[in-house]
Amino acid sequence: MSDFGAELCCIGDRSWQFRVTRPPRDHGEAVKLLRQHYLYAWQDDAYEQETIENSAAALRVSTHWMFFWQ
Incomplete structure (x- = not known):
């Protein structure tokens, strides 16, 4: 994720x-x-088309990414 300047x-x-x-361009x-x-x-x-489209759009403008496990 270093291509995107992501730091924990x-x-x-x-x-x-x-x-x-x-963020992705x-x-x-x-x-x-x-x-x-x-x-x-x-x-x-995660693999429903609408979810992929919305999530990809969000990645392009977000300055923070969150990963979580249940």
Whole structure:
């Protein structure tokens, strides 16, 4: 995740939060990154098309990324 300037900034009991300085620049790059995110923190509805589109759009504007496990 260093391509995106992601630095771990917070560790919880079941979560990690990263500060991001260079979010993905385009939709394709965001979808590719999203697939990597899902390897770390699986979500049951993660592969539904609407979820992928919304999540990829969010990655492009977010300056913090959160991973959590249940």
